[in-house]
Amino acid sequence: EEESTDMQTSAICMTxxxxxxxxxxxxxxxxxxxxxxxxxxxKTISQAKMDNLLEMMNEDDRKFVKNICYKLDxxxxxxxxxxxxxxxxxxxxxxxxxxxxxxxxxxxxxxISTKGWNDFVKLVDILRQAALKLWAAENxxxxxxxxxxxxxxxxxxxxxxxxxxxxxxPEPGRxxxxxxxxxxxxxxxxxxxIPLDDPKAKAFVDMDNGRVDEEAQKLLDExxxxxxxxxxxxxxxxxxxxxxxxx
Numbered sequence: 001e002e003e004s005t006d007m008q009t010s011a012i013c014m015t016x017x018x019x020x021x022x023x024x025x026x027x028x029x030x031x032x033x034x035x036x037x038x039x040x041x042x043k044t045i046s047q048a049k050m051d052n053l054l055e056m057m058n059e060d061d062r063k064f065v066k067n068i069c070y071k072l073d074x075x076x077x078x079x080x081x082x083x084x085x086x087x088x089x090x091x092x093x094x095x096x097x098x099x100x101x102x103x104x105x106x107x108x109x110x111x112i113s114t115k116g117w118n119d120f121v122k123l124v125d126i127l128r129q130a131a132l133k134l135w136a137a138e139n140x141x142x143x144x145x146x147x148x149x150x151x152x153x154x155x156x157x158x159x160x161x162x163x164x165x166x167x168x169x170p171e172p173g174r175x176x177x178x179x180x181x182x183x184x185x186x187x188x189x190x191x192x193x194i195p196l197d198d199p200k201a202k203a204f205v206d207m208d209n210g211r212v213d214e215e216a217q218k219l220l221d222e223x224x225x226x227x228x229x230x231x232x233x234x235x236x237x238x239x240x241x242x243x244x245x246x247x
Contacts, residue, residue, distance in 0.1 A: 009040070010043070011043065013159075017091075018087075018163070021089075021091040021176075023176075026177075026178065027164070027176040028164035028168075030164065030178070031182060032181045032182070032223075033183070034194065034220070035204055036213070036220040037156055037158070037206075039153070041151075042151045043109070043110050044108065044110070045070065045108045046106070046107055046108075048105075050066075053134055056131075056133040066108075068111070069110065070109060070110055070111060071108065071109055073108070090176055092163060096167050099147070100146045131152040135147065135148070135149040140153040143222060144167070153219070155219075165179070180229060180231050180232070181227075181232040182235070184235060184237050185236050187237070192205070200240060200242040203242060204242050205217075
């Protein structure tokens with residue numbers, strides 16, 4: 001919980017994924033359901049990229065981001081190539097990792113957390129809109145893209161999927177990945193088999209003010225379209241539980 005509040009979730013998950021990719025056995029298991037997942041802002045943003053993003057904002061938003069939400073760390077330095085660990089043979093290529101990480105040199109570091117939820121939600125929206133303006137020519141919904149725009153669009157779950165499967169070296173990588181898809185059986189008055197008035201619904205589908213988050217669902221559908229499941233199955237919704245292990 002402490003790491004999650006401090007926005008360390010993504011970094012920890014990606015490190016563990018990299019560790020798994022050094023294994024000679026199964027390296028990644030994806031279980032696709034109906035929730036796209038948490039979409040936080042980047043923990044760090046390079047000074048050059050942040051300066052470009054700030055140019056896309058109005059004066060009030062610029063002050064909010066630069067003076068309240070992020071702080072420039074000028075002590076962050078460029079790591080020499082000989083000190084950078086090589087990527088795992090079945091993981092993303094060095095070129096993809098360089099494009100995605102971009103953590104050399106001075107960095108703006110996130111100062112707020114999910115404890116200040118209103119400011120957090122405001123920041124996410126400001127950065128997302130600025131990124132979409134700055135990189136308007138890019139397709140943020142392309143699951144195979146490693147463009148930095150995705151940092152402001154995708155969930156931690158999709159970032160894991162990219163590192164674990166979509167960006168994996170196709171030769172040694174794909175044979176070490178398993179893709180499972182679980183869905184709820186469609187029923188009248190439900191969304192993908194999920195009754196939205198059930199208190200447990202928000203645990204199984206992305207909600208925004210009591211309604212389905214359509215943007216998140218669109219991203220999820222496009223994500224799933226890129227995957228060929230090894231096994232897919234459906235279950236009935238269990239009232240008040242969602243998933244009932246006994247059924």
